[in-house]
Amino acid sequence: NAGVTQTPKFQVLKTGQSMTLQCAQDMNHNSMYWYRQDPGMGLRLIYYSASEGTTDKGEVPNGYNVSRLNKREFSLRLESAAPSQTSVYFCASIDPGVSYNSPLHFGNGTRLTVT
């Protein structure tokens, strides 16, 4: 049981390049989330998907798009990368149907540098 898997682990982009961060979970969770973490800022929600077929903006969605491809996969796309998007990105999932007190399960993170 792998849990939440993110790829790639590291990435360096040049300003203006595009890329997609991949996330997959094998726990049959309904809800999935993308966070970014910057020094002194904590984790901030970029986008989330309450269930397959739905996505919603979080706190910092500008410059990003997402796709909930199926129940397992939730990808984050940077169409034109900017240095301000240099960050550590975490994907997380939860099955809220179990309990409102269920905790988030995180992937290992993607460390992105935009030069």
Place this chain on the structure above:
Amino acid sequence: RKEVEQDPGPFNVPEGATVAFNCTYSNSASQSFFWYRQDCRKEPKLLMSVYSSGNEDGRFTAQLNRASQYISLLIRDSKLSDSATYLCVVNILFSGTYKYIFGTGTRLKVLA
């Protein structure tokens, strides 16, 4: 005002000491509460959920005060391995979806 606020620290304590962290939240509709631990350059991992009646897990005790909107974490008999950043997390039901709001974390260093 941030939705979830924590003292960033660092808290530098000797091995064996007792240390306490507090966290305040602004949304009175918050549903559930957690403490996560995050090691350097790693993903956050659940340390414990926080219940209204207070709960304990070994050396760790969590308390919730809904009236004052704060959460606490007490670590007794600190170990070197407790050195990490501790994240306070609040779960809010918003438009039918649970949103997890993170504090910026409190850094703990346990010294030999």
